[in-house]
Amino acid sequence: MALLLRFLLLCGIVGFTRSLSITTPEQMIEKAKGETAYLPCKFTLSPEDQGPLDIEWLISPADNQKVDQVIILYSGDKIYDDYYPDLKGRVHFTSNDLKSGDASINVTNLQLSDIGTYQCKVKKAPGVANKKIQLVVLVKPSGTRCYVDGSEEIGSDFKLKCEPKEGSLPLQYEWQKLSDSQKMPTSWLAEMTLSVISVKNASSEYSGTYSCTVRNRVGSDQCLLRLNVVPPSNKAGLIAGAIIGTLLALVLIGLIIFCCHKKRREEKYEKEVHHDIREDVPPPKSRTSTARSYIGSNHSSLGSMSPSNMEGYSKTQYNQVPSEDFERTPQSPTLPPAKFVPSVSCLSTWVILRRHRQGISGTFDICGGGTWFKPEERFLMLLSLQCVLEMGHDTRRHWLTIVLPYE
Numbered sequence: 001m002a003l004l005l006r007f008l009l010l011c012g013i014v015g016f017t018r019s020l021s022i023t024t025p026e027q028m029i030e031k032a033k034g035e036t037a038y039l040p041c042k043f044t045l046s047p048e049d050q051g052p053l054d055i056e057w058l059i060s061p062a063d064n065q066k067v068d069q070v071i072i073l074y075s076g077d078k079i080y081d082d083y084y085p086d087l088k089g090r091v092h093f094t095s096n097d098l099k100s101g102d103a104s105i106n107v108t109n110l111q112l113s114d115i116g117t118y119q120c121k122v123k124k125a126p127g128v129a130n131k132k133i134q135l136v137v138l139v140k141p142s143g144t145r146c147y148v149d150g151s152e153e154i155g156s157d158f159k160l161k162c163e164p165k166e167g168s169l170p171l172q173y174e175w176q177k178l179s180d181s182q183k184m185p186t187s188w189l190a191e192m193t194l195s196v197i198s199v200k201n202a203s204s205e206y207s208g209t210y211s212c213t214v215r216n217r218v219g220s221d222q223c224l225l226r227l228n229v230v231p232p233s234n235k236a237g238l239i240a241g242a243i244i245g246t247l248l249a250l251v252l253i254g255l256i257i258f259c260c261h262k263k264r265r266e267e268k269y270e271k272e273v274h275h276d277i278r279e280d281v282p283p284p285k286s287r288t289s290t291a292r293s294y295i296g297s298n299h300s301s302l303g304s305m306s307p308s309n310m311e312g313y314s315k316t317q318y319n320q321v322p323s324e325d326f327e328r329t330p331q332s333p334t335l336p337p338a339k340f341v342p343s344v345s346c347l348s349t350w351v352i353l354r355r356h357r358q359g360i361s362g363t364f365d366i367c368g369g370g371t372w373f374k375p376e377e378r379f380l381m382l383l384s385l386q387c388v389l390e391m392g393h394d395t396r397r398h399w400l401t402i403v404l405p406y407e
Contacts, residue, residue: 019046019048019049019126019127020043020044020045020046020049020122020123020124020127020128020129021043021044021127021129022041022042022043022120022122022129022130022131023042023043023044024040024041024042024104024120024131024133025131026131026132026133027133027134028133028134028135028136029133029134029135029136030136030137030138030217030218031110031135031136031137031138031218032110032137032138032139032140032218032219033110033111033112033137033138033139033140034109034110035110036106036107036108036109036110037106037107037110037114037135037137038094038104038105038106039057039104039105039106039107039118039120039133039135040104040133041057041102041103041104041105041120041122041131041133042101042102042103042104043101043103043122043129044101045101045124045127046127048126048127049124049125049126049127050124050125051123051124051125051126052075052076052124052125053074053098053099053122053123053124054073054074054075054122054123054124055073055074055075055098055103055120055121055122055123056070056072056073056074056075056121057070057071057072057073057091057103057105057118057119057120057121058070058071058118058119058121059071059084059087059116059117059118059119060116060117060118060119061113061115061116062115062116062117068119069083069084070083070084071083071084071087071091071118072091072092072093072105074093074098074103079093086111086113086114087107087114090107090108090109091105091106091107091108092105092106092108093105094106103120103122107135110137111137112137112139114135114137115135115136115137116134116135117132117133117134117135118132118133118134118135119131119132119133120132120133138168138216138217138218139166139167139168139218140167140168140216140218140219140220140221141164141166141167141171141214141215141216141219141220141221142164142165142166142167142221143164143165143166143221144162144163144164144165144212144214144221144222144223145162145163145164145165145223146160146161146162146210146211146212146223146224146225147161147225148160148161148225148227149161150199152202152227152228152229152230153202153229153230153231153232153233154202154203154204154229154230154231154232155201155202155203155232156201156202156232157198157199157200157201157202158199158202159196159197159198159199160175160196160197160199160210160212160225160227161195161196162175162195162196162212162214162223163195164214164221167214167216167221168216168217168218169216170216171195171214171215171216172193172214172215172216173193173194173195173212173213173214174192174193174212174213174215175188175191175192175193175197175210175211175212176210176211176213177208177209177210178208178209178210178211178224179208179209180207180208185205185206187200195212195214202229203229204229204230205229206227206229207227207228207229208226208227209224209225209226209227210224210225210227211223211224211225212225
């Protein structure tokens with residue numbers, strides 16, 4: 001009996017002994033994206049808790065596909081906050097003295113990926129305690145746009161729309177009229193809390209400035225709309241004007257294309273005419289009798305040279321010339337190296353021969369005779385030159401047989 005009483009007394013003492021406990025209740029915290037979330041975790045210790053103090057925060061992501069991961073740890077009087085890459089540099093203890101009983105943390109610059117369940121776990125042997133806090137990150141409404149969908153004309157139907165660019169659901173809408181009577185049309189009252197107001201059979205009384213306010217649990221945004229209901233426009237005139245303008249544009253484009261094509265054809269024609277060369281007179285056949293006629297008669301084949309210019313030339317070099325009726329392929333004679341190479345340019349009926357080396361020029365008229373070089377020069381070769389006579393756009397070829405003098 002005494003042993004039983006002693007056992008019951010011992011159990012009672014143990015039952016009334018205080019152990020480590022976290023006083024912060026479990027809760028859900030909602031914050032806006034970009035803000036800072038304060039996650040509280042306050043605890044108390046008992047005299048029996050004599051072991052080292054360890055504090056750790058863990059996250060269970062909202063997708064439930066990842067295991068719990070440590071995001072920050074206090075152990076051995078040191079803080080380790082680089083366990084979780086997604087929160088690196090954004091999670092911190094709020095207290096400088098964690099032994100005082102405050103293990104709360106701040107999560108800065110909240111992102112949608114931070115949504116999840118956070119667990120605070122405190123250990124001090126033999127005591128152990130933990131609490132869970134659910135964090136929800138919402139997006140404030142922003143970039144709200146108000147506009148009219150339809151024609152703002154009397155008697156027409158259109159819609160007033162209020163659309164935020166972003167914002168977490170659920171969203172609440174509120175329309176207000178800011179100008180004139182500041183009284184909304186009765187037919188709109190049922191849609192004053194919707195994002196779209198359908199307007200039927202519009203009248204000029206609907207004109208004015210309206211505001212739309214969008215709200216959710218973490219913020220709000222507003223936009224303004226100016227409605228101006230006007231009489232119907234003359235659509236027939238607008239359509240006719242558009243058609244006429246289109247036709248004029250097509251005509252102008254056609255004229256431009258025509259002018260460009262015409263100019264291109266003219267340029268092509270001028271180029272073809274300029275390069276149109278007709279061969280009227282074929283080049284004369286080379287005959288040895290021609291050379292004999294030059295020496296025997298002391299005249300050039302052009303008949304334009306003075307006989308006195310031919311006195312100094314020897315006739316023996318043209319002995320044994322075949323008959324005029326016998327033709328043979330002319331053979332190029334072996335010529336001594338020339339002291340100059342004459343250049344020929346033809347303009348109208350004039351041929352100019354220049355001696356490049358000595359700077360002496362001689363000119364003779366093809367039609368009426370003229371002057372030649374010094375009589376002591378010998379004629380050693382025959383040369384058929386093509387002289388181009390240009391008369392306007394008519395270009396013809398004339399073949400002349402002339403004798404070039406060499407020393």
